[in-house]
Amino acid sequence: MSASDARPVALVTGSSRGIGLAVAEALAREGFAIAINGPVEDAELTAAVARIAAYDVPVAAAAFDVSAIGGHDSALDAIEQKLGPLTTLVNNAGVGVLRRGDMLEVSEESWDRCFSVNTKAMFFLSQAFARRVIAPPRSSHFHSIVNVTSSNAVAVAEQRAEYCASKAAASMVSKTLAVRLGRENIAVYDVQPGLIATEMTAPVIEAYRERAALGLTLFPRVGEPAEVGTLIASLATGRLPYTTGLSIPADAGMLVPRF
Ligand SMILES: NC(=O)c1ccc[n+]([C@@H]2O[C@H](COP(=O)([O-])OP(=O)(O)OC[C@H]3O[C@@H](n4cnc5c(N)ncnc54)[C@H](OP(=O)(O)O)[C@@H]3O)[C@@H](O)[C@H]2O)c1
Numbered sequence: 001m002s003a004s005d006a007r008p009v010a011l012v013t014g015s016s017r018g019i020g021l022a023v024a025e026a027l028a029r030e031g032f033a034i035a036i037n038g039p040v041e042d043a044e045l046t047a048a049v050a051r052i053a054a055y056d057v058p059v060a061a062a063a064f065d066v067s068a069i070g071g072h073d074s075a076l077d078a079i080e081q082k083l084g085p086l087t088t089l090v091n092n093a094g095v096g097v098l099r100r101g102d103m104l105e106v107s108e109e110s111w112d113r114c115f116s117v118n119t120k121a122m123f124f125l126s127q128a129f130a131r132r133v134i135a136p137p138r139s140s141h142f143h144s145i146v147n148v149t150s151s152n153a154v155a156v157a158e159q160r161a162e163y164c165a166s167k168a169a170a171s172m173v174s175k176t177l178a179v180r181l182g183r184e185n186i187a188v189y190d191v192q193p194g195l196i197a198t199e200m201t202a203p204v205i206e207a208y209r210e211r212a213a214l215g216l217t218l219f220p221r222v223g224e225p226a227e228v229g230t231l232i233a234s235l236a237t238g239r240l241p242y243t244t245g246l247s248i249p250a251d252a253g254m255l256v257p258r259f
Contacts, residue, residue: 007058008141009083010236011035011076013066013125014093016045018198019148022229023090024048028055030237033083035062037093058083066093066121072128080132087141088236089129091122092148096163096200103161114166122147123173126188130177134184142238144187147174148228151194151251171247178245187244189235194251195222218253 010027014020016038024034034052038045041063052059060082064075080086095117098110126145133143152164153171174190181188194217195201195208205222213220228250234240235248249255 006139006141007031007033007084008087008236009033009035009079009085010088010090011037011062011079011086011129012090012092013037013121015090016042016048018200019193019196019225019228020090020092021048021051022225023092023232024052024229025055026226026229026233027088027090027236028052028057028059030233031057032088032236033058033060035060035079035083035086037062037064037066039063039065066091066125067116069121069124072125076128076132085139086129086132087139087143089126089145090148090232090236091125091145093121094118094148094150094200097160100159103158106162111162111165114162115169118149118163118166119169119173122170123177126173126177130181130184130186133186142187142236143185144189144236144238145174145177145181146189146191146232146235147171147177148232149174149190149192149247151192151249151255153190153192153247154249155255174247175245182244187235187238189244190247191228191232191235192247192249192251193223193228194249194254196225196228196250197222198225212252216254217251218256221252223250223252 010032012024015024015036036048049061062079149170150167153167171190178188
């Protein structure tokens with residue numbers, strides 16, 4: 001399939017593994033052309049590109065650090081040259097804290113890193129994406145931005161204060177974008193994963209599994225990246241018509257109020 005075919009085209013940031021790669025796979029199953037992103041073109045990124053190519057959709061490696069704001073436009077230019085006009089942006093790239101622990105010991109370095117990748121990059125990449133989507137000519141495809149924030153946008157994890165703050169701010173970034181981009185017919189969603197088994201959660205996943213089995217989540221288990229991928233593909237294909245500005249927990253009901 002060549003890049004000239006009129007497919008929807010998605011950039012999924014942080015898609016070299018984990019939730020991002022699962023999102024890319026779910027979108028590939030829907031026939032999207034996919035730009036796979038990680039900060040550098042390493043073996044993991046190359047393997048992810050090969051995995052998506054197996055779905056027989058156009059795929060491109062798009063290695064760039066999302067927190068380097070000045071590089072966004074040239075990165076999007078390169079993607080569009082290879083795959084055609086972007087229709088979909090999934091802001092998934094994220095980082096955890098440099099060290100879990102007492103918030104009275106949080107370093108400025110860890111605070112800045114969380115905000116730079118999890119929040120600031122999301123805003124400015126969305127800005128660069130939206131500017132080119134609204135510039136004519138524009139395809140008839142559904143256009144959307146899906147931001148991956150976290151249950152920690154809402155619920156405190158005391159040992160990861162700076163991460164929680166960055167995700168809460170990212171959730172508000174989603175709402176502000178939804179307000180501005182509604183009149184441009186670009187839907188904006190905020191997906192808030194709960195406990196998902198990935199490299200990011202590997203050091204704590206066994207403790208999460210035990211807590212989930214004991215009732216922390218309403219389905220008594222942790223989630224898989226593919227489940228978040230399927231949810232995001234549903235949003236990015238417009239299967240929730242006449243919606244925007246939603247925050248959607250992907251957390252097996254973890255934050256349903258109970259007593
Ligand atoms: N797993 C969970 O339970 C969970 C829960 C709530 C929210 N989330 C959110 O879900 C998203 C994905 O998390 P995950 O669990 O899949 O994490 P992960 O396995 O650590 O994957 C993160 C991905 O983002 C990339 N990345 C990090 N910094 C980047 C940058 N500056 N520029 C470009 N790419 C960058 C990573 O590439 P490199 O490793 O090469 O840097 C990797 O591909 C994150 O936003 C995370 O906060 C996850």
